[in-house]
Amino acid sequence: MNLIDYPRWPSLARESILNVPMDLRSIKLSIDGKVIDYSEEIDSVVITGMGGSGVVGDIINDLCWFWDCRVPIIVSKNMRLPKRLSRPLVIAISYSGNTAETIMSANEALSRGYPVIGVTTGGKLSTVLTNKGAPVVLIPKASAPRYGLPALLYPTLIILERFGVASVINELESGISGIEDALKRVDDAINLAKQLVNSVPVVWVTESRRGVGIRFKNDLNENAKYYSVVSVVPEGAHNDIAAVTTKQGGLKHVAIMGPNDYEGMYEEVLIDVLSSFGAKPIIVKLEGKTPLETEMYGVTYLGMVTLALAELLGVEPVSTEPIDRLKNLLSERRVFQV
Ligand code: F6R
Secondary structure, X not given: OOOOOHHHHHHHHHHHHHHOOOOHHHOEEEEOOEEEEOOOOOOEEEEEOOXXXXXXHHHHHHHHHHOOOOOOEEEEOOOOOOOOOOOEEEEEEEOOOOOHHHHHHHHHHHHOOOOEEXXXXXXXXXXXXXXXXXXXXXXXXXXXXXXXXXXXXXHHHHHHHHOOOOOOHHHHHHHHHHHHHHHXXXXXXXXXXXXXXXXXXXXXXXXXXXXXXXXXXXXXXXXXXXXXXEEEEOHHHHOHHHHHHOOOOOEEEEEEEOOOOOOHHHHHHHHHHHHHOOOOOEEEEOOOOOHHHHHHHHHHHHHHHHHHXXXXXXXXXXXOHHHHHHHHHHHHOOOOOO
């Protein structure tokens, strides 16, 4: 099976963190008369980005259910930042650096006087931030944004460490072990993919694995061009679950469970209820000794499942033409001022 950039993920993770500027906390900018001082205390972190870049925020949110993150993480997937932030650090992530939503959010953050750090391979985001003196972490390239996930995630973790939000350093290598373990499961991945053919996968996750669920859905969409939904419990157990009795057919329930998931017992009950209505949920158990190891195992393994599915369906995995067309049309019609 063609794993595209997945075999490079351990080295992408290791290389990308070398580019995080050492002096992040000593940066001081002046924009429109407002001083932005990167050494000041923050009271939240906003992670802004779309698609394969934005999912980094979801993954960090998952990790903060296990880690003792010192401030709330706000995941923003929009062209505007949430209102009424107090003293946030804004991390703007765009693999290409050309995603208008992310550039607009970064600009808005600077004009509101917030410290902003870009994580990108270059593009306009890098130019806009660099011109204003804001720091940018330049990361190594991959075949498409989603295949560069470790290069987007690992520098972001280092930024959180530098701002005293979480202690990540001791876990970084375990995350890489999670990737390496998953890479050994190609046969399992192919087997799971076979079970998804001719279905609409309903991906069940707990709140603390939301990022893994979203990433799996996105990879199904983008690699296999396959429709799928994510249901996050407890909430999904109060609505989505009712559709288990559907006569529409074609749903395939996939329950993803990690070790020590806070809501794990809840999900077990959910699986019993789904089964009692005749569904045969597939259970995917994530492995790992640390939160980052488990998360990286999950996103790598499930990503491989979607590549296997693409191969089974005879679908070209890398290109995502509808996304490109949307971006072009947004730009042609001048929907954004960037
Ligand atoms: C994933 C993918 C998209 C992009 C999204 C944002 O491979 O192609 O989900 O990640 O369109 O683009 P970037 O990541 O360049 O900001």
